[in-house]
Amino acid sequence: MKxxxxxxxxxxxxxxxxxxxVDRPGSGDGRxxxxxxxxxxxxxxxxxxxxYAKGPKGRIMMDLVERRFSSDLIGMNPLNxxxxxEKCWDTDRLEEYPLYAMAMVDIAVWDIxxxxxxxxxxxxxxxxxxxxxxxxxxxxxxTLEEYRDVVEASLSAGYPSIKLHLRYRDVKxxxxxxxxxxxxxxxxxxxxLDASGLWNYTDSLWFGRVLEELKFEWYEEPMREFxxxxxxxxxxxxxxxxxxxxxxxxxxxxxxxxxxxxxxDIMRTSTxxxxxxxxxxxxxxxxxxxxxxxxxxxxGHNNLxxxxxxxxxxxxxxxxxxxxxxxAKGQGQLKFENGMYSFKxxxxxVGIEYDHDxxxxxxxxxxxxx
Amino acid sequence: MKxxxxxxxxxxxxxxxxxxxVDRPGSGDGRxxxxxxxxxxxxxxxxxxxxYAKGPKGRIMMDLVERRFSSDLIGMNPLNxxxxxEKCWDTDRLEEYPLYAMAMVDIAVWDIxxxxxxxxxxxxxxxxxxxxxxxxxxxxxxTLEEYRDVVEASLSAGYPSIKLHLRYRDVKxxxxxxxxxxxxxxxxxxxxLDASGLWNYTDSLWFGRVLEELKFEWYEEPMREFxxxxxxxxxxxxxxxxxxxxxxxxxxxxxxxxxxxxxxDIMRTSTxxxxxxxxxxxxxxxxxxxxxxxxxxxxGHNNLxxxxxxxxxxxxxxxxxxxxxxxAKGQGQLKFENGMYSFKxxxxxVGIEYDHDxxxxxxxxxxxxx
Numbered sequence: 001m002k003x004x005x006x007x008x009x010x011x012x013x014x015x016x017x018x019x020x021x022v023d024r025p026g027s028g029d030g031r032x033x034x035x036x037x038x039x040x041x042x043x044x045x046x047x048x049x050x051x052y053a054k055g056p057k058g059r060i061m062m063d064l065v066e067r068r069f070s071s072d073l074i075g076m077n078p079l080n081x082x083x084x085x086e087k088c089w090d091t092d093r094l095e096e097y098p099l100y101a102m103a104m105v106d107i108a109v110w111d112i113x114x115x116x117x118x119x120x121x122x123x124x125x126x127x128x129x130x131x132x133x134x135x136x137x138x139x140x141x142x143t144l145e146e147y148r149d150v151v152e153a154s155l156s157a158g159y160p161s162i163k164l165h166l167r168y169r170d171v172k173x174x175x176x177x178x179x180x181x182x183x184x185x186x187x188x189x190x191x192x193l194d195a196s197g198l199w200n201y202t203d204s205l206w207f208g209r210v211l212e213e214l215k216f217e218w219y220e221e222p223m224r225e226f227x228x229x230x231x232x233x234x235x236x237x238x239x240x241x242x243x244x245x246x247x248x249x250x251x252x253x254x255x256x257x258x259x260x261x262x263x264x265d266i267m268r269t270s271t272x273x274x275x276x277x278x279x280x281x282x283x284x285x286x287x288x289x290x291x292x293x294x295x296x297x298x299x300g301h302n303n304l305x306x307x308x309x310x311x312x313x314x315x316x317x318x319x320x321x322x323x324x325x326x327x328a329k330g331q332g333q334l335k336f337e338n339g340m341y342s343f344k345x346x347x348x349x350v351g352i353e354y355d356h357d358x359x360x361x362x363x364x365x366x367x368x369x370x
Numbered sequence: 371m372k373x374x375x376x377x378x379x380x381x382x383x384x385x386x387x388x389x390x391x392v393d394r395p396g397s398g399d400g401r402x403x404x405x406x407x408x409x410x411x412x413x414x415x416x417x418x419x420x421x422y423a424k425g426p427k428g429r430i431m432m433d434l435v436e437r438r439f440s441s442d443l444i445g446m447n448p449l450n451x452x453x454x455x456e457k458c459w460d461t462d463r464l465e466e467y468p469l470y471a472m473a474m475v476d477i478a479v480w481d482i483x484x485x486x487x488x489x490x491x492x493x494x495x496x497x498x499x500x501x502x503x504x505x506x507x508x509x510x511x512x513t514l515e516e517y518r519d520v521v522e523a524s525l526s527a528g529y530p531s532i533k534l535h536l537r538y539r540d541v542k543x544x545x546x547x548x549x550x551x552x553x554x555x556x557x558x559x560x561x562x563l564d565a566s567g568l569w570n571y572t573d574s575l576w577f578g579r580v581l582e583e584l585k586f587e588w589y590e591e592p593m594r595e596f597x598x599x600x601x602x603x604x605x606x607x608x609x610x611x612x613x614x615x616x617x618x619x620x621x622x623x624x625x626x627x628x629x630x631x632x633x634x635d636i637m638r639t640s641t642x643x644x645x646x647x648x649x650x651x652x653x654x655x656x657x658x659x660x661x662x663x664x665x666x667x668x669x670g671h672n673n674l675x676x677x678x679x680x681x682x683x684x685x686x687x688x689x690x691x692x693x694x695x696x697x698a699k700g701q702g703q704l705k706f707e708n709g710m711y712s713f714k715x716x717x718x719x720v721g722i723e724y725d726h727d728x729x730x731x732x733x734x735x736x737x738x739x740x
Contacts, residue, residue, distance in 0.1 A: 060430045096470070100466070224463060226621075227623055
């Protein structure tokens with residue numbers, strides 16, 4: 001089996017707007033909160049099977065596909081996914097591309113493998129389970145009332161856990177929010193918090209004590225993830241598990257450094273930030289070897305496959321933008337029932353098919369190697 | 371003082387072709403060994419001063435300038451370079467851009483500051499010296515004869531030091547090359563070696579012993595820089611100084627991690643990989659505080675400013691492609707005499723001026739905020 005052509009399409013998606021921390025970008029890609037450039041990559045093979053992957057930062061991806069990935073991939077056997085991953089990884093030293101660029105290649109390759117085998121990717125990767133509990137992962141809101149609406153809608157929708165993202169940097173404002181949410185959901189409900197790298201060590205420690213008091217299940221990315229030693233200090237001090245290594249570069253080699261330094265208690269993995277299924281699984285396996293969970297970051301088909309494959313992941317992360325968004329859950333291709341996510345029907349590969357003619361019509365720009 | 375407009379131009383440069391490791395990309399940007407997309411970024415101010423920066427990965431830069439940097443920069447005071455750096459750094463968490471994207475912004479900002487002050491950037495940053503010794507940094511060649519030609523031309527040109535890059539991964543082939551080069555240059559000449567992350571720990575240790583025997587001055591990036599603990603082991607074992615942290619992400623926060631883990635003996639800094647002058651200087655200062663050199667990676671105007679500003683940098687890195695390239699040194703805007711690099715004349719800012727009309731003519735694509 002050989003890759004015979006590489007194509008990519010630049011697509012402009014319309015997204016549902018949401019806000020994030022006050023001084024940080026929210027939804028959209030910087031031009032407009034409703035707009036996102038995406039890239040759909042297609043790998044054709046000599047057996048008539050095509051693999052697909054869709055990724056963010058569309059124009060950046062178009063550039064990388066044309067300049068690097070297309071030449072690297074032509075003639076390679078997509079069943080040798082590990083060899084392809086290694087080749088992309090080595091080129092990373094020169095290109096310093098974000099790992100979600102490598103992820104596109106790896107996802108398209110595994111899509112081909114799944115189709116060739118007639119099996120969903122998660123069965124090829126491990127097939128640990130067929131459905132998984134989801135947590136409602138909030139965006140961030142101006143007022144307590146808005147948080148309350150989303151929390152209540154999440155409870156009604158049946159999520160067994162809720163994760164908070166924050167609007168303001170001030171730790172005291174956030175402590176009040178967390179107290180309120182604990183009040184609303186009751187003492188036994190699972191709550192977690194993601195600070196998205198908002199603070200320094202001092203604020204992070206102070207806030208960790210608040211979360212311990214309020215019996216949150218984990219405390220995620222309080223600081224940017226370049227300071228492993230600050231994470232180590234925090235882990236030493238706090239009992240609440242620190243979840244980290246989401247955005248840090250280096251896939252499983254970076255996971256190994258976090259573990260060696262005792263710099264996290266729960267590892268982050270994902271298809272997006274760890275280089276696709278290959279990198280995401282490797283991170284999961286390293287964490288497992290050290291008795292550590294590897295929680296999958298982000299939703300969608302790709303991450304659901306990873307969630308179902310890995311034994312040491314416990315939740316599917318479901319971003320919930322507002323009440324309306326929560327009410328629409330389960331209407332797409334993924335099944336959401338009783339707080340659990342699964343595939344509605346057995347898929348081969350990733351399970352997203354693209355119509356070539358439609359891609360030609362809707363895309364703003366196209367590249368093909370041949 | 372305020373930034374009033376942000377512009378960027380996509381330019382296709384023709385470069386002199388060269389090869390790198392056999393299974394890795396060499397010159398050019400992947401499409402063609404002679405071609406490179408670049409981006410010229412222009413920041414206009416309300417005082418009529420414009421700042422310029424030119425960077426690689428042109429189409430990626432065009433995207434980032436349009437989507438992120440332009441909105442972030444409009445209205446900011448370019449004299450508040452630290453504030454601008456912090457803003458870009460924070461957005462990095464979301465965008466995961468390579469640090470040389472931030473470098474573009476920082477360099478253009480310092481270009482404005484230098485012009486406003488009527489001083490070259492290196493005088494604003496520190497002004498430790500006005501000229502600096504350069505080492506000839508080879509590309510890589512198929513045969514010993516080609517290495518010999520370049521080594522001899524480098525000696526004739528007056529370089530006080532030569533750094534080797536390697537063509538093949540095999541450590542024994544490379545050991546023979548290093549023995550030969552030591553023979554050619556004599557016992558007392560300064561030689562260094564840059565493995566560009568070619569090996570694992572075992573090969574790296576074996577090769578380090580070869581370099582110790584041959585009295586090389588430093589041993590650079592034998593492994594990819596995600597494995598700090600492997601670097602620590604290597605530093606513990608070897609006497610030859612290990613130079614590292616060139617490509618690793620995280621600017622001075624990453625430098626701090628390398629230092630805290632005793633994972634390098636000489637720190638790498640640069641405008642390119644550390645986020646411009648601001649990041650490059652911070653890395654230099656962190657290293658200095660720990661009695662460590664911070665050697666500047668790469669040449670050109672920007673890195674020469676950094677070289678002249680930092681007290682704990684000893685060399686300017688001058689990439690030498692072949693004999694013809696070596697013979698042409700000093701013909702451009704930078705002075706090369708007696709193995710030393712300096713600016714030919716006093717410059718204000720970075721010292722590269724762009725002709726707006728010419729940019730409009732030669733550029734393939736243009737963006738302007740207003």
